[in-house]
Amino acid sequence: MLEIKDLRISYGMIEAIKGISFVVNDGEIITLIGANGAGKTTTMHAISGLLKPVSGSILLNGTELTRIPPHRIVSLGLAQVPEGRRVFAEQTVEENLVLGAYARKDKEHLNEDLDSVFSLFPRLMERRKQPSGTLSGGEQQMLAMGRALMAKPSILLLDEPSMGLSPLLVSEIFHIIEEINKKGTTVLLVEQNAKRALAIADRAYVLETGRITLSGTGEELAQDERVKSAYLGG
Amino acid sequence: MDFLSYLINGLSLGSVYAIIALGYTMVYGIAKMLNFAHGDVIMVGAYVVFFAISSFHMPLAVGLLLSIAVCTVLGITIERLAYKPLRQASSLSVLITAIGVSYFLQNAAQLFWSSSTKVFPSVLSNGALQLGGLSISYLTLVTIGTCILVMACLMLFINHTSTGRAMRACSEDKGAATLMGINVNLIISITFAIGSGLAAIASVLLCAAYPSVYPTLGAMPGIKAFTAAVFGGIGSIPGAFLGGLLLGIIEIFAKAYISTQLSDAIVFAVLIIVLLIRPTGLLGRRIREKV
Ligand SMILES: Nc1ncnc2c1ncn2[C@@H]1O[C@H](COP(=O)(O)OP(=O)(O)OP(=O)(O)O)[C@@H](O)[C@H]1O
Ligand SMILES: [Mg+2]
Numbered sequence: 095m096l097e098i099k100d101l102r103i104s105y106g107m108i109e110a111i112k113g114i115s116f117v118v119n120d121g122e123i124i125t126l127i128g129a130n131g132a133g134k135t136t137t138m139h140a141i142s143g144l145l146k147p148v149s150g151s152i153l154l155n156g157t158e159l160t161r162i163p164p165h166r167i168v169s170l171g172l173a174q175v176p177e178g179r180r181v182f183a184e185q186t187v188e189e190n191l192v193l194g195a196y197a198r199k200d201k202e203h204l205n206e207d208l209d210s211v212f213s214l215f216p217r218l219m220e221r222r223k224q225p226s227g228t229l230s231g232g233e234q235q236m237l238a239m240g241r242a243l244m245a246k247p248s249i250l251l252l253d254e255p256s257m258g259l260s261p262l263l264v265s266e267i268f269h270i271i272e273e274i275n276k277k278g279t280t281v282l283l284v285e286q287n288a289k290r291a292l293a294i295a296d297r298a299y300v301l302e303t304g305r306i307t308l309s310g311t312g313e314e315l316a317q318d319e320r321v322k323s324a325y326l327g328g
Numbered sequence: 329m330d331f332l333s334y335l336i337n338g339l340s341l342g343s344v345y346a347i348i349a350l351g352y353t354m355v356y357g358i359a360k361m362l363n364f365a366h367g368d369v370i371m372v373g374a375y376v377v378f379f380a381i382s383s384f385h386m387p388l389a390v391g392l393l394l395s396i397a398v399c400t401v402l403g404i405t406i407e408r409l410a411y412k413p414l415r416q417a418s419s420l421s422v423l424i425t426a427i428g429v430s431y432f433l434q435n436a437a438q439l440f441w442s443s444s445t446k447v448f449p450s451v452l453s454n455g456a457l458q459l460g461g462l463s464i465s466y467l468t469l470v471t472i473g474t475c476i477l478v479m480a481c482l483m484l485f486i487n488h489t490s491t492g493r494a495m496r497a498c499s500e501d502k503g504a505a506t507l508m509g510i511n512v513n514l515i516i517s518i519t520f521a522i523g524s525g526l527a528a529i530a531s532v533l534l535c536a537a538y539p540s541v542y543p544t545l546g547a548m549p550g551i552k553a554f555t556a557a558v559f560g561g562i563g564s565i566p567g568a569f570l571g572g573l574l575l576g577i578i579e580i581f582a583k584a585y586i587s588t589q590l591s592d593a594i595v596f597a598v599l600i601i602v603l604l605i606r607p608t609g610l611l612g613r614r615i616r617e618k619v
């Protein structure tokens with residue numbers, strides 16, 4: 095279980111996250127929706143340790159993440175697919191995937207795990223020896239997801255996985271997220287594509303300029319008038 | 329025949345530049361900073377070997393190992409004390425700090441070991457290999473051989489080990505590397521350690537060829553190797569290798585065929601021309617648009 099309590103994050107004098115709290119229970123798909131600049135990425139970065147919050151607490155199964163070095167967080171079972179994919183462009187697809195397993199102790203099953211990523215994303219298999227920078231945007235998104243899965247996380251954070259993808263590919267990505275979740279991985283999903291995100295989410299939170307203004311089940315929020323007018327195009 | 333022997337001498341000098349340039353380029357590639365104190369680490373390495381074999385009568389191999397150990401620790405210490413606190417600072421602040429560290433090391437050497445030049449004992453036999461009319465000294469062979477060996481080991485390490493992959497990841501995106509569980513600070517330390525260890529190796533080769541040890545000994549080879557690294561494409565390991573070798577060859581040819589006094593000016597002129605034509609150096613990565 096991931097518990098965020100009274101989280102505050104600032105960039106210099108500007109407070110980007112103004113005290114938010116939410117919970118992600120095991121097995122759930124939780125989505126965080128909000129407009130540009132609402133603070134979604136900031137929240138994700140704080141959870142993964144890339145940003146130090148001013149105050150508040152981030153508990154993963156009882157462990158306070160704000161107090162441990164950022165590179166240790168992934169080995170506690172939390173992996174992130176960052177906004178903009180951030181694959182290592184000069185390394186091959188396979189090298190990126192192997193890097194995903196960098197923090198793992200049990201490296202003997204590496205090949206099986208590579209195979210399971212390739213079965214989820216067959217296109218990566220064909221391109222395994224190719225430098226990742228030469229992949230299309232959609233393929234890079236698949237690689238970023240595969241790379242995070244190589245860490246065998248119990249909870250997966252995804253920051254705008256559908257950004258910049260064609261409608262067909264968006265459907266594929268959302269389908270795969272559901273599949274990953276069905277296999278037992280908890281998902282925290284940040285999206286601007288609120289409609290799709292709410293459709294697969296168990297519960298959702300709406301983030302507005304650093305504050306959580308609404309929460310509920312995916313269905314509830316999809317029916318909510320305020321959400322409809324602000325995020326679902328009326 | 330003259331041409332061939334100049335070429336071989338150039339390769340030998342270039343090998344030393346290449347080994348030093350590898351340190352510059354690795355640190356730049358990963359820490360994104362120009363470690364101007366790198367040349368002075370060579371100087372410290374040279375003094376360590378000098379004292380080890382002259383005062384303590386150790387065999388060369390032991391002196392070299394000791395020097396590698398001292399330089400490695402020195403490199404890590406410099407990074408931790410001087411550069412790490414500036415991780416978020418502007419690159420100008422870091423550059424000024426690096427120049428400060430360089431002066432600090434030179435002055436410390438003057439204080440502890442005096443500014444007078446010490447004569448490095450001859451450590452390699454003065455023999456030479458005769459090939460037809462060509463005479464190649466053993467030192468030249470050892471120097472070129474060492475450079476090739478260093479380069480091969482480094483490429484194997486960078487391309488085929490987990491730590492090497494992690495280093496390449498850090499050079500591209502430290503945030504994403506952290507998400508993989510890579511300890512970026514540790515990787516930076518390892519990079520400084522490798523670069524400084526290479527500086528120790530270079531110091532022995534340098535002193536075997538030019539046997540005087542003094543506090544500013546690292547300055548000129550440092551700046552030349554830095555030039556070589558930029559020439560080859562800073563951040564690129566094969567670039568540093570190629571840049572070092574080419575720079576050595578150009579320098580020796582300039583000395584032999586044009587002018588001894590002007591050779592350094594010619595070397596830098598070549599650098600400027602190359603950078604005008606290819607701003608990223610011979611093998612440098614083109615700056616990619618961020619998608
Ligand atoms: N490095 C930074 N320095 C200063 N301010 C920042 C920085 N990164 C983000 N901000 C500010 O913090 C706020 C939240 O940004 P954040 O990137 O978390 O938004 P977001 O919800 O992810 O937006 P988007 O949907 O566009 O990705 C914005 O006002 C942004 O300008
Ligand atoms: Mg964002």
